[in-house]
Amino acid sequence: MTARPRRPGAGRPAALRSGVPLVTMMLAAVACGTPAAQARPTEPAGAPAPSALVTSPTTCVDRVYNGMTQAQRIGQLFMGGVSASRPSATDLRTLRDHHVGSVMLTGRSSAGTKATRKVVDGFRGQADTVSGRRVGLLVATDQEGGQVQVLSGPGFSTIPNALTQGGWSTSTLKSRAAGWAGQLKSAGLDLNLAPVADVVPASLGTRNGPIGRYYREYGHTPETVTSHTGAFAAGFKQAHVMTTFKHFPGLGRVIGNTDTTANVVDSVTTTTSSYLTPFKAGIKAGAPFVMTSSATYTKIDAHHIAAFSPTVIRKLLRTQLGFKGVVISDDLGQAVAVRSFTPGQRAVNFLSAGGNLILTVKPSTVPAMTQAISDRMRTSAAFRADVADSVHRVLLAKVSAGQLSCG
Template structure:
């Protein structure tokens, strides 16, 4: 039976595409079909089962040092559509490239209907920088970044973003748009203690955080404005403490201005705090609050992009809720992507969301709309573009994809110009002659073991194809 995009989802297309902005160039496919982000998202949505749509609503953790068995299982079995790299990696970009390509191979038609993953990490700077080592700039704290000129900060953010995208990361869970008053400073455990704020006034945070949004987006990296409606007025950290409550912030507080600015600058994702806001909705943590998610983010701010939760897997703030209830309550409030750093709770969450979607048409409509928003964000950032077959053959399609990645005209012919550009990119002598040194450099760049090959072999081409699928 043919699947058709429900009218309620199709009606979101114009609003969502306008809000997210267009990174993908629109055009027509081989058969003349439109390839706008909206049409690509609609096509992906239409071929998905309910379980696959539900899977798009989860982001699970894997160590940044390698794809864990649990995370791989979540993608393959529970159709999970997004990963977050956690902990710390000090090996530079190469092992991250290998991880991203390995994860991408899991996105089969059975697992995710062929839809690639959002691969995210926390690359803020200071104490919160997951990916480090040679090839990743050591980023200073946000408080230091906030003292830089707008031009310097925007350019620096673009450089940091390019390092992430070339490592296979396509979403940064930054910038932090929380404002910590100077009178509270480091007594604010989640933000101020680590100097994660760009300044101590909403005006400074709005400007400097937006500089980061624009800089990172200019390099093709999706970004996340967090932690709405702000963690600047609390003392405890929701990750480690229950009952964290903000008694200051209101629905019209000045501290909301930085989030509005980040959205105006093009942030496609907003992350919701887990704190409770007594003067907004004293009955629910923000992530479970329809007032916060639907009323304020969707309504007051007019945001139609992707709303993500803060970590609902390990946070002590929500430990009183079962994992399934956490996921259902967030989506019921209007959220899109449930973040759980801990993949062990994912099965219970996915089962609960699927069960509620099957039983409750109103909830199912929220799941459908959320899945479409995630797919549109992916399409907007190029993730639903045509993909290479990982067949190990260095044919014209692979060479053309390689050339596009290198910023060259896509002729499909591997000439000396392409070879020199590739040699420069992987860090070897750019002499236009492909031999053992070039092969070794490419294998190191891809994070695979050197095998002593003297020229192209199917193993290396296969891994190159998998990597290029994370880039194009």
């Protein structure tokens, strides 16, 4: 997400075969029982699949997908936010009733690792079982450091802000990140919605509302941000916790914060900007998740915010940069940047643009979002293909996280 900090002082998917895009058949064929890095094909999404990799859709992920009801498939497209300290029964019931497959811990908790693990274990039982296989929940949070650290207390380190981390050697950062990841793992989490790969120019600094104001950037040059986001992600990978490079294609050159401001515009970044380098490097290293921003990039696609832009997601992120993992949105539940769209429009627009996992910190928006997706699936074969592709990508991430057994 762009931030939930404490304020200072307070292209279409490939043609379907048996209802499953070829790219996801390739992914599923090699994913089960293999490391995440091996689960991604070398061909861009939508490219012809080598015949040796096109196997029967009776592989693990395909079997789970084929055994799901439509409601269960749609539920896998969501990550719903719940309080890290005390999730409300109403929110949990909403997520359960709509088969929501991923959960984000939000707000602040100082209860420590053991208490957090108890909270997480308490709602993991909501996960669906499909064809005899438990499709576990992906559990995530914002654990960047500085003013954006959701979980603290006994067992959790106090993580400094990213600008401080950026002053360390990459070996030091990798080592400490592995420790922070281990703490999340012990608390029952699978995914960190970090690192921030946005580059804030020194000339803009704290005038940059979403990142610079809170010292969330690793540095002021693409080189420093690239090396240190890479070290952070490598440390987390070492501890078997997934990471998310955000906020693509970058929030470092804007003024407004998309959480609290409408019509945030970047009029500088292009598809060849050096400020994309941290994302390129993260993708090359096997980043499992990339989060899109909710700003508009006039030199890339002046007509859509990035989260709703096929040009940003399908053309730039998927085709040009070759990203094979899960594209997750920034918050589409209560962020001011998307308030002019109904919840249903937000969900459909994101998936239609090529996004895969809808993040909403407001579970009450889920019913309208799932209904809109279901309605669009009835009328659009292309949209049904988008949904199939997205569910497969999410399920493969769950294999990597150990939340879906392919043994």
